[in-house]
Amino acid sequence: MSWNTIIFGGMFILSLFIFINLSKFKASKKQLDRPDRINRFGDRKPENDIKIIRDLDENK
């Protein structure tokens, strides 16, 4: 096995491991709590949905 394969193969395996494990963590507060964050989905918040479900149940 050549050094090329060992170095780049190792880089591939290590990076894949880092990607799979790091992806599952939420981004830092520094990243998430910014006023200039891209807003693709509007002001949608899961908590608001729970409130809507509660309101619907109360109105039944």
Next chain:
Amino acid sequence: MSKHSALNTFGRSGNPAFTRNFTSNDSTLASSERMTLDGAVNKTSILLVLCFLGAGVGWNMPVLSLPGGIIGFILGMVTIFRSPSKAGSTAPLYSLSQGIMLGGITMFAETMYPGIAIQALGLTFGILASLLFCYKSGIIKPTENFRLMIFSATAGIALLYLISFIMSFFGNSIGFIHSNGLMGIGFSVFVVGIAALNLVLDFDFIEEGADKGMPKYMEWYGAFSLMVTLIWLYIEILRLLMKLNSRR
């Protein structure tokens, strides 16, 4: 009015994949029907496995590369423009067919320059992991201006490739983008940079979708967009390495 004048002129983004309204009729979802980070990562892993399986097929049967590429392109267009909610069925087929194409291309490159395939693979995933770290830690912060800049550069590159493709039918080409001279290598480095920065937008898309509790199918859509960028990045790195090797 937005404080960004370009956004007022062109809208938030010209990219149909980003401007689509994903929020309709989904305001009362149960938590099990919501997008999560874990779900998106698991789906990305499934797509990666399928892509590698396809690459194995393409490597052994390079004749399937062209059909694989065409089918993958059509499936990609269908997923973006027609049915993002059906990404769960189109994205796996997209990954498989693009994998077949990549397998054929990689086999061709490896035959010309032995050892190039593992270099391209290592560098692609190395960039993926380092940019993910930069995004999660907040070192790179995607903003509307950042998105506008990356989108413009991506659209410019796509237009350049399209013009070059059309010109090739008439026996011409935009010489410098395929050359192994300094301009050609510089262009490839620029394209690799833009493809890599597209990954940051994909990470942010997935993070925001999970944060705002988007519908479950968005996990597949987020994984699909990550795969599209990753495949593009791999091809560009392979092209760059081929240019560098051809100078020896």
